[in-house]
Amino acid sequence: MALEWVVLGYAAAAEAIMLLFLTLPGLDPIRKGLISVTRSLLKPFLSVVPFCLFLLMDIYWKYDHLPSCEAESCTPSEHLRHQKSIMKSQRNALLIASALVFYWLLYSVTALVVKIDVLNKRIEKLKAQD
Numbered sequence: 001m002a003l004e005w006v007v008l009g010y011a012a013a014a015e016a017i018m019l020l021f022l023t024l025p026g027l028d029p030i031r032k033g034l035i036s037v038t039r040s041l042l043k044p045f046l047s048v049v050p051f052c053l054f055l056l057m058d059i060y061w062k063y064d065h066l067p068s069c070e071a072e073s074c075t076p077s078e079h080l081r082h083q084k085s086i087m088k089s090q091r092n093a094l095l096i097a098s099a100l101v102f103y104w105l106l107y108s109v110t111a112l113v114v115k116i117d118v119l120n121k122r123i124e125k126l127k128a129q130d
Helices: 002-023 028-045 048-064 076-129
Strands: none
Touching: 002 028, 002 048, 002 076, 028 076, 048 076
């Protein structure tokens, strides 16, 4: 089960790095290459969305079927295990949310950068005509 969280973490990290490179100023010489790489990776990264939904359902199922640990009904080690399980679920839910938000931001920023490039080319074309 840990492998799917590693894959999701790497996907979220890759999305964050691409987003950072697209928004950093001063990278104009390599921006066209970054845009083409990002646009070609947006469709494969779309598989992150159903994967995140599957993992979110898995977290919900585990949380729903988690044995309750009331004050006097469990030992201290069981109480600690229960709290660790809840913390892992919260951490994994945060990872899911960050992966989805990074995908949405990457998609939006890429679309905006492409529109800006098209508008800059149109301005250059109009200036050349004058």
